[in-house]
Amino acid sequence: MNDKQRPVALSVRNLQKTIRRRTIVKNITFDVFAGEVFGFLGPNGAGKTTTIRMIVGLIKPTAGHVLIGGHDVQKDFLEAMRCVGCIVENPELYKYMTGWQNLEHFARMLDLPDERIDEVVRLVRMEGRIHDKVKTYSLGMRQRLGIAQALLARPKLLILDEPTNGLDPAGIRELREFIRHLAQAEGLAVFVSSHMLAEVQMMCDRVAILSNGEIVKVATVEEIVHTGTNRVEWTVDSRDLAMRLLAEEVGADRVEPLGDNKLVALLTPEQTAACNQLLIEANVKLYGVQVQGQLEELFLQITGGDSIA
Numbered sequence: 001m002n003d004k005q006r007p008v009a010l011s012v013r014n015l016q017k018t019i020r021r022r023t024i025v026k027n028i029t030f031d032v033f034a035g036e037v038f039g040f041l042g043p044n045g046a047g048k049t050t051t052i053r054m055i056v057g058l059i060k061p062t063a064g065h066v067l068i069g070g071h072d073v074q075k076d077f078l079e080a081m082r083c084v085g086c087i088v089e090n091p092e093l094y095k096y097m098t099g100w101q102n103l104e105h106f107a108r109m110l111d112l113p114d115e116r117i118d119e120v121v122r123l124v125r126m127e128g129r130i131h132d133k134v135k136t137y138s139l140g141m142r143q144r145l146g147i148a149q150a151l152l153a154r155p156k157l158l159i160l161d162e163p164t165n166g167l168d169p170a171g172i173r174e175l176r177e178f179i180r181h182l183a184q185a186e187g188l189a190v191f192v193s194s195h196m197l198a199e200v201q202m203m204c205d206r207v208a209i210l211s212n213g214e215i216v217k218v219a220t221v222e223e224i225v226h227t228g229t230n231r232v233e234w235t236v237d238s239r240d241l242a243m244r245l246l247a248e249e250v251g252a253d254r255v256e257p258l259g260d261n262k263l264v265a266l267l268t269p270e271q272t273a274a275c276n277q278l279l280i281e282a283n284v285k286l287y288g289v290q291v292q293g294q295l296e297e298l299f300l301q302i303t304g305g306d307s308i309a
């Protein structure tokens with residue numbers, strides 16, 4: 001299905017926020033479609049939380065519009081909020097109650113039956129622990145219970161602000177798989193903010209990169225990872241020999257030395273394969289090869305890294 005046929009769960013149009021004469025979010029525009037995980041990537045202070053706060057109506061935009069499920073957050077607040085589940089920072093939970101009792105509390109407020117609680121418990125795969133007290137849960141389980149709570153009212157859009165903060169690697173992996181599953185199985189649009197590129201690459205279908213309140217790129221992760229040139233870095237035993245071989249293959253202007261035993265080049269995937277083969281055939285010992293996609297390259301530039309070395 002192309003983008004024009006997919007329902008738009010969230011539409012952000014020319015959104016702007018100025019606080020005390022400083023423009024924190026500058027004229028940003030993007031759409032998030034049903035069934036996709038959309039990453040909102042930017043270094044600390046880029047304006048991610050401020051944008052999320054405008055999306056869910058916690059603060060008023062200076063200019064622009066947000067539509068959730070087709071409803072304008074400013075003009076049609078209640079209808080818009082009916083379509084969204086959101087977790088900003090840590091989920092609010094009652095620690096001395098069980099997971100189930102927490103969900104029951106919110107289900108009663110929303111006038112939802114127990115069957116819906118069962119459904120969300122299954123969705124977040126917490127059947128085994130749902131009758132234990134929340135204080136016995138790991139941070140990852142608390143996150144999932146928070147998501148279960150956000151899912152109770154069947155939102156079209158789930159917003160998660162830095163959901164993996166504080167989780168250990170196993171918890172991050174679990175959350176990532178589970179978020180992907182939610183988007184695919186439930187057709188939910190998931191909007192995830194993060195300052196970690198690797199996380200966004202693994203979890204998301206598309207990504208918007210925010211820098212100083214501006215969107216510098218919106219693209220599919222696939223597009224960014226698999227097309228164009230990559231930055232390739234080799235660690236070898238004989239740098240000068242490797243330099244000479246690669247310069248002959250792709251041109252001297254594409255290859256640079258990096259320290260005593262490293263070299264770096266900007267190459268297409270095909271060129272990378274050819275260069276690897278060349279080095280192996282010449283018996284150059286390859287201690288390591290690192291390939292960084294354009295997204296990484298761009299993100300490094302935004303966060304202060306150099307473009308090539």
Ligand SMILES: Nc1ncnc2c1ncn2[C@@H]1O[C@H](COP(=O)(O)OP(=O)(O)OP(=O)(O)O)[C@@H](O)[C@H]1O
Binds near residue numbers: 044046049
């Ligand atoms: N109420 C406010 N008054 C003044 N400045 C603010 C206010 N809220 C945010 N800012 C500033 O706006 C910028 C963006 O903040 P924001 O919290 O949106 O960034 P972020 O991308 O979410 O970063 P982080 O990941 O660190 O939370 C920061 O420089 C912050 O200091």
